[in-house]
Amino acid sequence: MKRFLVLCVALVTALAVYCPVSARGREAGNLNDMRYEVRLGWGGYPVADVINFVDRNCGGYFGGRSLSSIYGDYSGPVYMTGVISAEFDFVLRRWFTLSLGIGWNGIRGETHDGVTSSLKSKDSGYVATFLPQARFTYFSREYFKMYSAVGLGLSYGQFRGRAVISPCFHTVPFGIMAGGRVFGFAELALGMLNIGATAGIGVRF
Amino acid sequence: MCLVVFLAVSCRVYKGDNHADSYILEETSENLFAGYVSAPVIFVDWMQDFNGYLFGENGSWNDIAGVNVVQTGEHAYHIDGFGLVDTGGKSLDDPGSVWSITAESYARWTGFSSLQCFGTANDEPLAVTVTCGSENMWELSASSQSGHADLAVTKHDYEIGNGTYEARGDGSFDDGDYSAVFSIGPEGLTIVRDDAGVMYGSFKVEFMSGEQKLDTCVMSFYGNEQSFTTSRD
Numbered sequence: 001m002k003r004f005l006v007l008c009v010a011l012v013t014a015l016a017v018y019c020p021v022s023a024r025g026r027e028a029g030n031l032n033d034m035r036y037e038v039r040l041g042w043g044g045y046p047v048a049d050v051i052n053f054v055d056r057n058c059g060g061y062f063g064g065r066s067l068s069s070i071y072g073d074y075s076g077p078v079y080m081t082g083v084i085s086a087e088f089d090f091v092l093r094r095w096f097t098l099s100l101g102i103g104w105n106g107i108r109g110e111t112h113d114g115v116t117s118s119l120k121s122k123d124s125g126y127v128a129t130f131l132p133q134a135r136f137t138y139f140s141r142e143y144f145k146m147y148s149a150v151g152l153g154l155s156y157g158q159f160r161g162r163a164v165i166s167p168c169f170h171t172v173p174f175g176i177m178a179g180g181r182v183f184g185f186a187e188l189a190l191g192m193l194n195i196g197a198t199a200g201i202g203v204r205f
Numbered sequence: 206m207c208l209v210v211f212l213a214v215s216c217r218v219y220k221g222d223n224h225a226d227s228y229i230l231e232e233t234s235e236n237l238f239a240g241y242v243s244a245p246v247i248f249v250d251w252m253q254d255f256n257g258y259l260f261g262e263n264g265s266w267n268d269i270a271g272v273n274v275v276q277t278g279e280h281a282y283h284i285d286g287f288g289l290v291d292t293g294g295k296s297l298d299d300p301g302s303v304w305s306i307t308a309e310s311y312a313r314w315t316g317f318s319s320l321q322c323f324g325t326a327n328d329e330p331l332a333v334t335v336t337c338g339s340e341n342m343w344e345l346s347a348s349s350q351s352g353h354a355d356l357a358v359t360k361h362d363y364e365i366g367n368g369t370y371e372a373r374g375d376g377s378f379d380d381g382d383y384s385a386v387f388s389i390g391p392e393g394l395t396i397v398r399d400d401a402g403v404m405y406g407s408f409k410v411e412f413m414s415g416e417q418k419l420d421t422c423v424m425s426f427y428g429n430e431q432s433f434t435t436s437r438d
Contacts, residue, residue: 045218046218050218050219054218054219056219056222066380067233067378067380067381067383067384067385067412068380068381068382068383069222069223070223070224070225070229070233070383070412071224071225071382071383071412071414071419074221074222074223074224075219075221075222076221076222077217077219077220077221078217078218078219078221079215079216079217079218080215080216080218081215081216082215082216106215108215109219112224114224114225115225115414115419117224
């Protein structure tokens with residue numbers, strides 16, 4: 001893990017200090033010359049978190065339920081916020097951006113007594129993910145871009161007495177960003193962080 | 206304020222566990238009835254045909270498509286798709302005869318009158334001991350790993366594939382910290398072994414935790430129809 005982080009820092013530093021001659025000649029104030037982005041986003045279905053933290057009571061026999069599963073303590077509905085993410089991005093090339101992001105998914109639920117159905121406890125938890133991503137921009141205009149991304153990070157979560165540390169492999173097969181210094185973005189995510197549509201806003205500087 | 210916003214955007218990812226409600230009580234009662242009452246009675250009906258093949262004049266057993274019978278011991282037989290039958294060398298209708306039946310596990314019981322029916326629905330092997338008390342009357346003892354039932358069965362107006370049986374008795378099912386105690390109603394249970402599955406009578410289940418009664422479910426049969434009354438209605 002430590003070597004991985006050192007390698008990331010070295011890569012960012014090497015790419016940051018090497019500027020092509022053509023980039024220096026651009027008109028000052030061009031959005032594509034801005035080297036940094038900050039993004040805030042939300043969305044997608046956190047399938048890995050659901051698998052890790054939601055135990056489905058499928059019972060044993062009698063068509064799927066044993067007496068113990070019928071009358072034991074049971075879980076009420078479980079809710080998740082979805083992944084709320086914050087990123088700091090290094091625009092190293094017009095076609096390549098290194099993103100360092102943190103995602104947070106909140107979890108809540110209730111546990112009930114199996115015989116009386118009375119509330120026994122209110123449960124809450126979270127999953128936090130550190131996710132560096134490599135973003136590849138294959139269509140770039142000043143106010144509109146299309147890209148894909150891939151990343152590998154680490155997740156830590158806890159809920160109902162269970163703590164899970166797991167790797168997080170994530171991809172964005174398709175993403176777009178539109179706007180000027182302040183922009184909006186939308187992505188189709190497919191990975192261990194979440195699956196589905198995510199969106200958000202960002203600032204370039 | 207942020208927490209309120211975050212909670213407001215939560216979505217449900219799991220509807221919650223199944224737990225005791227009227228539907229689950231009905232379903233569990235149905236399975237207990239099927240496994241420990243109607244299945245043993247139907248086995249007696251099936252064994253009438255096998256008994257006729259072994260000890261009677263009509264040897265038509267092997268005419269039934271897809272059913273193979275292999276003799277595995279002096280008086281023991283394996284019936285394909287059903288299980289093991291040990292006759293003890295006596296006809297099922299002889300007073301004092303004892304037949305031992307073991308319905309195969311991991312099989313599905315369809316409730317049909319043909320011999321392509323199988324064992325129990327709960328994937329536990331069901332052993333049934335059938336003891337002939339007198340003409341057309343048997344004592345049944347049905348047991349699996351977790352449950353047991355004692356039944357008295359009387360046959361009325363029997364014809365091949367269309368017998369009428371009256372059953373009385375009770376039993377229990379043990380699941381560790383919880384159990385179910387069940388019984389046929391005082392008026393008895395009448396089962397007509399035709400394709401319509403006609404039944405009359407009632408079947409009561411009490412769900413227990415130790416000595417504490419948690420719930421009840423009563424199944425009432427009116428011919429082709431049945432109704433449920435549970436403590437969670």
